[in-house]
Amino acid sequence: MAEKKVTVKALKELRAEDGKKVIVGETTEVLESTAKILVANKSAELVTQATTQVKE
Amino acid sequence: MATERYIGGGRVFLSKWNGVTYDLEVEVGEIQNATLKISQDYADAMSKDNGIQKKVDKVAKSTNATISFTTQNVNKVNMAMAMFGADTLTETFAIGATLPDNTVATVSTIIPVINGATLSKIEAQIRIIGVNLSGSDNPVLLVHHAVITPTGDIRDFFADKHATLGFDGEILEVAAGYFKEYLIPKV
Numbered sequence: 001m002a003e004k005k006v007t008v009k010a011l012k013e014l015r016a017e018d019g020k021k022v023i024v025g026e027t028t029e030v031l032e033s034t035a036k037i038l039v040a041n042k043s044a045e046l047v048t049q050a051t052t053q054v055k056e
Numbered sequence: 057m058a059t060e061r062y063i064g065g066g067r068v069f070l071s072k073w074n075g076v077t078y079d080l081e082v083e084v085g086e087i088q089n090a091t092l093k094i095s096q097d098y099a100d101a102m103s104k105d106n107g108i109q110k111k112v113d114k115v116a117k118s119t120n121a122t123i124s125f126t127t128q129n130v131n132k133v134n135m136a137m138a139m140f141g142a143d144t145l146t147e148t149f150a151i152g153a154t155l156p157d158n159t160v161a162t163v164s165t166i167i168p169v170i171n172g173a174t175l176s177k178i179e180a181q182i183r184i185i186g187v188n189l190s191g192s193d194n195p196v197l198l199v200h201h202a203v204i205t206p207t208g209d210i211r212d213f214f215a216d217k218h219a220t221l222g223f224d225g226e227i228l229e230v231a232a233g234y235f236k237e238y239l240i241p242k243v
Contacts, residue, residue, distance in 0.1 A: 015159040022159075030162045037152035043160040 008044035066186040073179035085129030138206040141170040193239040
């Protein structure tokens with residue numbers, strides 16, 4: 001099952017998939033389902049709907 | 057030329073007692089010093105036969121042996137021992153959860169954790185393998201069983217030099233004995 005990735009802008013400090021810190025205002029790429037959670041709890045806002053990456 | 061002096065370092069290994077048996081031996085790592093101390097308590101017998109008290113006998117009442125070691129290896133195993141906690145625990149944080157450092161997880165994240173003061177006592181077998189730079193033998197101390205307690209500050213969170221962890225071990229006598237030192241010839 002492939003899942004798309006989108007870019008979000010951090011509203012709170014995030015811990016990226018590779019473990020690196022994403023400071024407020026920076027962007028990072030996350031899975032679409034993750035972005036929904038982050039947007040819902042006001043940790044990030046959606047920057048682009050770009051859907052390139054897939055995950056098995 | 058063989059000498060009988062000692063100067064050197066070495067390694068310290070620990071097998072924790074889990075209440076039933078000893079766990080696999082692990083190295084404490086980066087030991088800064090390790091010492092053995094032994095003390096004896098005596099009871100004196102005094103005679104007043106001639107008026108003035110004079111000591112006529114001295115008998116040993118008790119023997120107490122302790123080891124101390126300090127490491128700069130501040131890993132989870134050593135820190136758990138210092139904090140009287142288990143070294144095997146982790147916590148899982150779901151996506152969107154706030155991690156302990158106030159960042160928000162973007163993937164499910166497993167983080168090692170030590171729950172402090174959950175154990176009342178740390179007991180272990182200890183092996184110190186000395187490396188003698190001078191003499192002809194390398195000493196190996198085997199402490200069959202010791203109760204270990206941390207000494208000094210467990211962690212200085214604002215250390216400006218490498219932090220160390222210090223431990224004292226009060227040696228107990230068990231079926232295997234009290235402690236022994238082997239003198240391994242250097243080759």
